[in-house]
Amino acid sequence: MEIIQKYFSGLSAGQLEQFAALEGLYREWNEKINVISRKDIDQLYERHVLHSLGIAKVISFKPGTRIMDVGTGGGFPGIPLAIMFPEAEFLLVDSIAKKISVVEAVAAGLGLTNVRAQQNRAEKVPGQFDFIISRAVTAFPKFVSLVRTKVSARQQNELANGILYLKGGDFDEELEHFKNQVKLYALSDFFEEEFFETKKVIHLELKNNRK
């Protein structure tokens, strides 16, 4: 929990309470439905919460921004970002119903009013969003093809609407086709822990977003 305050000052008492409550909620729910590996749950704040908040180092979502988290699993990166940006609207989507039930329970436990959860395949979700966020779902080119039509043309943030994808390791090959279109933000520029050494936020602006 201290690791969140180390990198994000100015959180309200309510936000601090919500971040603090995550550990108990995930421990409780992870016993019923496994959404986080046992090894990782001991490092929940670094590997899941702070990693998700890497996106908050790249953009501060304006109030009213609509964000879809695709393949959210137990709620990452969507839940920590929904705590961070209470005035932005988050739709957390996963194709597996059990995972969505964990997301709903955690969001209710935190009292988050800006989170909706939907069991669906990303490509079937109706509507459009300013940003599609995601971590660890599929190879980048496939991901782009899944969500290409889901990005709204109405711009309301400094960063152009599109995809914000959390990736680690060597993904040069996956980005080959998008080389001149993506912008990479190294999380090691923001966070000093070894876990973030190769972690990046990939931003891809998506235009031509008609169906």
Ligand SMILES: C[S@@+](CC[C@H](N)C(=O)[O-])C[C@H]1O[C@@H](n2cnc3c(N)ncnc32)[C@H](O)[C@@H]1O
């Ligand atoms: C490895 S997990 C990652 C979960 C979470 N994003 C995280 O980083 O902890 C990938 C998740 O993506 C979901 N998924 C894969 N393809 C999907 C699709 N087309 N639409 C919705 N969910 C999908 C899977 O059900 C799974 O829960």
